[in-house]
Amino acid sequence: EIVMTQSPATLSVSPGERATLSCRASQSVSSNLAWYQQKPGQAPRLLIYGASTRATGIPARFSGSGSGTEFTLTISSLQSEDFAVYYCQQYNNWPSRFGQGTKVEIK
Amino acid sequence: EVQLLESGGGLVQPGGSLRLSCAASGFTFSSYAMSWVRQAPGKGLEWVSAISGSGGSTYYADSVKGRFTISRDNSKNTLYLQMNSLRAEDTAVYYCAKVAVEYQLLHEFDYWGQGTLVTVSS
Numbered sequence: 226e227i228v229m230t231q232s233p234a235t236l237s238v239s240p241g242e243r244a245t246l247s248c249r250a251s252q253s254v255s256s257n258l259a260w261y262q263q264k265p266g267q268a269p270r271l272l273i274y275g276a277s278t279r280a281t282g283i284p285a286r287f288s289g290s291g292s293g294t295e296f297t298l299t300i301s302s303l304q305s306e307d308f309a310v311y312y313c314q315q316y317n318n319w320p321s322r323f324g325q326g327t328k329v330e331i332k
Numbered sequence: 333e334v335q336l337l338e339s340g341g342g343l344v345q346p347g348g349s350l351r352l353s354c355a356a357s358g359f360t361f362s363s364y365a366m367s368w369v370r371q372a373p374g375k376g377l378e379w380v381s382a383i384s385g386s387g388g389s390t391y392y393a394d395s396v397k398g399r400f401t402i403s404r405d406n407s408k409n410t411l412y413l414q415m416n417s418l419r420a421e422d423t424a425v426y427y428c429a430k431v432a433v434e435y436q437l438l439h440e441f442d443y444w445g446q447g448t449l450v451t452v453s454s
Contacts, residue, residue, distance in 0.1 A: 302334050
């Protein structure tokens with residue numbers, strides 16, 4: 226089974242700053258990786274799929290990169306609505322697995 | 333507009349059973365695989381089970397294999413999760429999620445329901 230590891234667990238960022246979140250797979254998942262945003266009391270929302278393609282309606286300040294085992298989600302200039310928990314998910318092999326999440330909080 | 337509405341959650345004793353439902357609308361239900369994903373209180377997301385659009389293929393996480401059964405009724409646009417032999421560690425919000433790519437089982441999830449809470453406790 227593929228294990229997904231996200232870092233850091235918590236990221237403290239000031240509004241307007243750049244945030245960089247990492248996700249590592251225990252073996253290659255090619256580009257079969259998605260990123261989700263989850264706010265308290267809400268369902269997750271798809272941000273990025275195919276490692277780097279923004280989902281419909283997602284602002285351009287969100288970008289994804291990487292392939293194989295190393296992936297990055299970058300939020301170029303944090304807005305107040307971006308403070309949330311972010312999860313990566315691999316869908317290259319069964320079972321599909323999520324990382325443990327990175328909480329982006331206000332500094 | 334795609335909508336997914338879960339129901340059936342509640343309080344159940346250890347060893348008990350519960351059936352969750354997810355009513356889908358706004359897309360051709362039979363063309364898309366569906367999954368259940370759960371989230372224990374204060375914890376991360378855990379994929380639970382998946383089913384193909386036809387219902388002919390199913391997958392389960394090891395943690396629920398042999399206890400949970402996923403199914404669907406395409407005539408009713410409804411997804412189900414039958415949960416038996418429930419344990420305290422099954423306590424979670426259960427989300428149904430639509431796979432983004434038609435006729436593909438393993439892909440990202442583009443729509444999620446709002447979730448239904450299952451609490452296993454005596």
